[in-house]
Amino acid sequence: MNSSLSTQNDDGIKAIMLEIQNQLRSRTSDSTKIGPQTNITRDLGLDSLAIMDFIFDLEDSFDISIPMERIAEVQTISDLAQAIAILQKEAA
């Protein structure tokens, strides 16, 4: 891969991760747990309704729609950031 493109992608993922972490901080009591490998459903004490609301807010932030089958594949914050990056690319 072209190194400048790779850097752009990395920067994009970092920006997405930052927004995800910001969104999660307001929803969890222990924000120290929030990292790339954090399992969203298992590690943060969020129930399915809280996660749904979190996804809706991310959709608004990134102006994308995340299909349910994509959400089902996501486990970690890193997975989610990658999925959002792909959806942004598809929408562009």
Next chain:
Amino acid sequence: MSSIFDKFASLQEQHAALTAAGKSPAEIRFDEIISPTEAMLDGKRTILMGTNNYLGMTFDEEAVDAAITALKTEGTGTTGSRIANGSYNGHEALEQELADFYGMRSAILFSTGYQANLGAISALAGRDDYLLIDADSHASIYDACRLSDAQVIRFRHNDPQNLARKLERLKDKPGNKLVVIESIYSMLGDMAPLKEFIEVKKKYGAYLLIDEAHSLGVMGEKGRGLCEHEGAESDIDFVTGTFSKSIGTVGGFLVSDLPGMDIIRFVSRPYMFTASPPPSVVASARKTLSRIAGASALRKKLWENAAQLYNGLQAAGFELGPTLSPIVAIRLKDAEKAITLWNGLLEAGVYTNLALPPATPFGWYLLRSSISAAHTPEQIALAVEVCTKIGLELGLTTLSNSNKANGAALNGASPSPSSASTEATDTAQPEADEPAARV
């Protein structure tokens, strides 16, 4: 030694905690059904306030007689699907009667309401299509999404603008877009802002399917539901519904005015691979459906009853769903108190539903009642009285939303059976003849 059931260990623990305080809400067994609104439970006469029996038709003499005749002439069951074993006259007659009732071109019968949503939605939305569903959709709609090959996108509950944003993102994508909403939502009894949804679906050229399960027989001058009530039937592409609520039996259907819908019979797995409704069920459904359009007196009584319960509980200071409807739900944050209230009502001879997260909006614990036209004012007044008394003991209501006279009466030695529902309060009281009024 490990067991195949080990994965349910945490669910077992939750269930044990739930039943420790009394009965299990999911395992109630009635000893005898006395009427649409009463049953014997543990030797006690119990008022049924959680049955969705909106018009009280389960004991309707004509419907029962029709079912008995069908049982004797056509037998106890069809023993197979219509695709494999053929249809009975009653299946086709009921489909024609449904189409005529809705003034639409065609109808397809399913064996349950769950299967109607499962079979209709999964077949209508194919591989290259998009399903857009309300976040608070019934499990049958969510399960239909899993069975469908379409991409599934959720929008915020009852939020046409959120739907519009999602359709805007799809506007250049090929494939059909099918929007799925419900008329009255089963947990809180809140209603879809139908006209706003119709504007959005028209703007983006999407199809709209509405599940009228809780509004058939309940809303509209002729009982056709929310779409009739809003004068919007010509803007709806598909209606699904059930016979297990106002119709008083079991079964489901899909109706549409779009030509060519019959092909669904050959692609809908929940239609093709299950036994068709038995003759007795079809006969009672036909009899009751034939009476729905003329049942305006029952509808009037239903809404009066709903207003009595809603206003009575609101006056007592409970937090309820946002809209007056025959589904009246008390919203509670505390699991233990919700379970105690539900058990207390049962001990006092009032059966309601206890709905728990994650099946409920916002993680609430819901003490859910469904009102019937067959309830008497005395039955409803008793339910309000008992609920208020236990609510006060548990600190669930401080009567802060109600007038003090009402509270004094409830704390007194002999409260009037109707006091809770007839006292004026300082909060807006929904009118019984304005079913869609939002509060």
